[in-house]
Amino acid sequence: MKKIAIIDYGMCNIDSVARAVEKLGAAPLITDIAHEVAQADGIILPGVGSFADAMKELTSRDDLIQTIKYRIQTHGTPFLGICLGMQLMATIGYEGGKTSGLDLIPGTIRHLEPVIAEERIPHVGWNEVNRVSTSPLFHEVEDRLDFYFVHSYHFQCDPQYVLAQTPYCGGFISVVGKDVCFGVQFHPEKSLKSGARILTNFISLC
Amino acid sequence: MLKVRIIPTLLYKNFGLVKGISFDSWRRVGSALQTIMVYSMREVDELIFLDITATGEQRDPDFEVVDDLADDCFMPLTVGGGIQTIDHVRQLLMMGADKVAINTGAVLNPQLIKDIANRFGSQCAVVSIDYKTHANGVHEIFTHSGTRATGLSPVTFAQQAEEMGAGEILLTSIDRDGTMQGYEPDCLRQVSKSVSIPVIASGGAGNAEDMYLAIHQGKASAVAAASIFHFTEQTPLEMKHYLRGKNIPVRL
Numbered sequence: 001m002k003k004i005a006i007i008d009y010g011m012c013n014i015d016s017v018a019r020a021v022e023k024l025g026a027a028p029l030i031t032d033i034a035h036e037v038a039q040a041d042g043i044i045l046p047g048v049g050s051f052a053d054a055m056k057e058l059t060s061r062d063d064l065i066q067t068i069k070y071r072i073q074t075h076g077t078p079f080l081g082i083c084l085g086m087q088l089m090a091t092i093g094y095e096g097g098k099t100s101g102l103d104l105i106p107g108t109i110r111h112l113e114p115v116i117a118e119e120r121i122p123h124v125g126w127n128e129v130n131r132v133s134t135s136p137l138f139h140e141v142e143d144r145l146d147f148y149f150v151h152s153y154h155f156q157c158d159p160q161y162v163l164a165q166t167p168y169c170g171g172f173i174s175v176v177g178k179d180v181c182f183g184v185q186f187h188p189e190k191s192l193k194s195g196a197r198i199l200t201n202f203i204s205l206c
Numbered sequence: 207m208l209k210v211r212i213i214p215t216l217l218y219k220n221f222g223l224v225k226g227i228s229f230d231s232w233r234r235v236g237s238a239l240q241t242i243m244v245y246s247m248r249e250v251d252e253l254i255f256l257d258i259t260a261t262g263e264q265r266d267p268d269f270e271v272v273d274d275l276a277d278d279c280f281m282p283l284t285v286g287g288g289i290q291t292i293d294h295v296r297q298l299l300m301m302g303a304d305k306v307a308i309n310t311g312a313v314l315n316p317q318l319i320k321d322i323a324n325r326f327g328s329q330c331a332v333v334s335i336d337y338k339t340h341a342n343g344v345h346e347i348f349t350h351s352g353t354r355a356t357g358l359s360p361v362t363f364a365q366q367a368e369e370m371g372a373g374e375i376l377l378t379s380i381d382r383d384g385t386m387q388g389y390e391p392d393c394l395r396q397v398s399k400s401v402s403i404p405v406i407a408s409g410g411a412g413n414a415e416d417m418y419l420a421i422h423q424g425k426a427s428a429v430a431a432a433s434i435f436h437f438t439e440q441t442p443l444e445m446k447h448y449l450r451g452k453n454i455p456v457r458l
Contacts, residue, residue: 014300048326048329053324069321119208122373122403122404123208124404125210125252126211127208130328141391148252150282150330152327152373168208187282193249196280
């Protein structure tokens with residue numbers, strides 16, 4: 001059974017991610033300990049909350065960030081960032097002051113700005129994920145399906161890393177990918193069947 | 207396009223789900239776990255679960271119940287009732303809640319909104335406002351399950367909540383609650399207009415047209431309902447088909 005490390009840095013309901021992983025036939029390992037992460041076949045970084053606080057929590061754990069990066073770079077261990085976890089993959093975030101991120105995918109995290117008056121922030125609810133590129137993450141997932149979002153910031157990066165976009169605030173990047181690293185702005189663990197399929201696809205890469 | 211959400215509300219009291227009229231005359235409507243499983247099967251957009259006696263009984267939220275419920279809930283879950291401290295929030299999120307609804311706790315201590323937003327993010331801070339409409343048309347917030355007048359205006363408090371970092375407003379008309387006579391439109395419109403965070407209309411839905419009005423005229427981002435799902439044959443999916451026929455974006 002594939003072991004999926006779910007990084008617990010005290011920021012969120014890791015429980016629902018762990019339950020989803022378990023239901024999909026993998027073994028979730030909730031942990032913030034570097035040597036446990038090093039034994040996992042895949043790494044999921046969930047998270048809600050603010051970018052600056054989250055980075056503070058992550059950096060305060062001995063060797064955690066270094067181990068995650070080492071596993072990705074030298075072992076090709078697949079990595080999935082969910083919501084804030086996706087945002088933390090960027091180079092820099094501007095939530096809670098300018099803060100360095102994990103820099104797994106070159107990018108910047110900025111606040112969503114409405115382009116029409118009806119667009120309220122946070123962006124809460126079900127919205128489409130429109131593919132702009134192919135990815136194993138989308139295997140047997142229909143294009144333009146709705147997923148559940150809840151966030152006020154978004155990922156900005158070079159088009160080469162963009163896998164999907166979502167029509168809100170002029171269109172924001174909702175899925176990013178680079179080699180074995182993936183980030184989804186929505187919550188697959190809360191997006192019923194379509195979300196489960198995305199997680200299944202990630203697990204099968206591990 | 208962002209879809210308008212239809213959110214069944216589950217009210218929890220003494221080990222079971224109940225539904226009342228104007229926060230009174232409670233009737234039992236079944237087991238919480240079974241109900242969550244049905245809604246899970248029906249793939250509803252989101253669920254709100256409120257423990258309506260926690261504050262009155264001066265007890266903590268029932269973490270064990272939330273833990274059990276969340277096990278079968280693969281959709282977004284908002285949990286409320288008795289939340290007074292940041293540690294309550296932390297525990298509820300750990301048990302599987304995605305968002306917390308704070309009502310009495312937010313009125314008594316608005317700083318709590320800020321603390322939740324700073325610690326866990328605005329997106330999980332739902333400020334729940336219960337109000338009554340007086341004969342002269344003035345709206346007033348009531349706390350403690352609608353039993354205590356506060357002298358506060360829903361519009362002013364919603365604005366304050368937004369400023370403190372609330373991510374959504376759950377706006378419930380106590381007068382309309384359980385009556386199935388339609389959402390109270392006046393306060394809904396005023397609050398929606400005065401904040402830029404999403405507003406969830408609650409209290410009074412009797413049919414899909416009521417939901418349409420709350421969305422179209424009241425500018426609600428989501429509509430919550432309980433009685434129509436407990437006491438009539440109508441389902442969230444039927445409501446969505448109706449709304450789509452009226453050009454409201456919904457997830458089918």
